[in-house]
Amino acid sequence: MNLTTELSEKIRQAAQNYGIRKLAEIMNLQRGTLYNKLNTDDSCTHHKLTLQEFIDIIHITSDYDLLNNLCALFNYSAYKLPNKTEIADEALLDIINSIHISSGRTHKEMADALADGQITTNEYLKFSDQVMNLLSGIVSWQERVKVMVDG
Incomplete structure (x- = not known):
């Protein structure tokens, strides 16, 4: 097939x-x-x-x-983005902080999965969810900055 x-x-x-x-x-x-x-x-x-x-x-x-x-x-991926474009400019730092928090959670899930030398399906799914949250945050940050561009 x-x-x-x-x-x-x-x-x-x-x-x-x-x-x-x-x-x-x-x-x-x-x-x-x-x-x-x-x-x-x-x-x-x-x-x-x-x-x-x-x-x-x-x-x-x-x-x-x-x-x-x-x-x-096509060897690409898609993920849902939260709507961050209506956030006030001052809240941009909150987006950046949430990305760092998400990054830490992603690293923790990977460390937990690797602790016994094997990665179970459940461990992978938890890690994958965290990766998607991290990517979503990064792209949301990018989109938020794009909205701020003059002209």
Whole structure:
């Protein structure tokens, strides 16, 4: 199975988990058309999801793992950013401090995971959550500064 087929299968699963009938109605598509567009075998090659439909499925189902799967096709990653752009300029130091705190937590999770020489799935998940919080904070900092740029 190639990567695009895997992504197509995950889109189909997300749609089924949400409910294809309900999803088709919200997307203003005939249920049969959506079924055909979600078909992952070669029997329906002329029915394909558009980019807008893919975006709509992510938005409607709130299955952001689909976005992560798309990014993985290109060796990229995606993560949710908190809305920090409406924070007062004086609060910029708070953002920076939270990044340092998050960095410390990330290091602690890694140290805890490595303490016995093995990393369990649970330890990895805790570490991964902290990494994502750290990255989110850094990019939020960048976006907050971008808003402050004159002109």
